[in-house]
Amino acid sequence: MSIEALLWDVDGTLAESERDGHRVAFNQAFETCGLAWRWSVERYGELLAVTGGRERLLHDMTTRRDAPALADERAALARKVHECKNAFYAEIVAAGAIALRPGVRELMDDCRRHGVRMGIATTTSRSNVAALLRAQLGAGWQDQFAILVCGEDVAAKKPNPEVYEQALERLRIGPLQALAIEDSPGGVAAARAADVPVVVTRSVYFPNATIDAAIAIGPGLGQRAGWRPDAALAGAADRITLEQLAQWHAGMETVSHFA
Ligand code: XBP
Ligand code: MG
Secondary structure, three states, X not given: OOOOEEEEOOEOOOEOXXXXXXXXXXXXXXXXXXXXXXXXXXXXXXXXXXXXXXXHHHHHHOOOOOOOOOHHHHHHHHHHHHHHHHHHHHHHHHOXXXXXXXXXXXXXXXXXXXXXXXXXXXXXXXXXXXXXXXXXXXXXXXXXOOEEEOHHHOOOOOOOOHHHHHHHHXXXXXXXXXXXXXXXXHHHHHHHHOOOOEEEEOOOOOOXXXXXXXXXXXXXXXXXXXXXXXXXXXXXXXXXXXXXXHHHHHOHHHOEEEO
8 A cells, every 4th residue: 555645743743843942932921021030942852841831831830839729820821921922932933943844845746746645643732833834834734734623623632543543534545655754752642642653753852762662763855874673774865765655654654663
């Protein structure tokens, strides 16, 4: 069975948007909202275990004595800070500060050339996806994607499989006709729970995370070295091509477990 559609995760996969994007924007939002809270690079890495920016903030509040005591007040504050964070994030990415990761643009070009549809499968807010992709792909960015499933579209965020289930439904394909590209254990879990095969491009925050059941895993789409299984397709460029993904996809009955 061949690849009918490539499903892209956003944060960490398309771009390293967490450390220098969302985290920085959260800190700017804390300051704007008169909060003394700041998230270091390391603390933010721990907090990534909670998907969803608002949910992440609510979780962090449970560790702070100076967070509002009442649940309603916490929820209202989280909404306000999150909205403010997204506005700062939009400014950061509009300025071009967060680039697409190496090999992403080329793989998107491969898909277009070979008529493989692309979808976005993220539980990030739609406005953040739009801000990033408009800045990186231009005004017509939406035309490149057959479907877009974002945080607002699902009741439960990754690692819940809903985002992938919706993507398959809207593309009218089965899970084995799709291939997900992910960077985090939560994202991989979401795809696998929907039976979608996954290729993992490791990101700054998950360099060594244990990943279960990816069909391939490597340091980034912009290089052939360091991938398991080997990205050894003869004649391939020094990056992960659609042809390479198709080869892994075709051999995926040998799904591996990577520690
Ligand atoms: C990543 C996330 C998001 C971002 C922040 O999702 O968990 O919460 O950190 O974005 P993915 P929001 O890897 O699926 O793209 O503030 O919009 O939630
Ligand atoms: Mg991700």
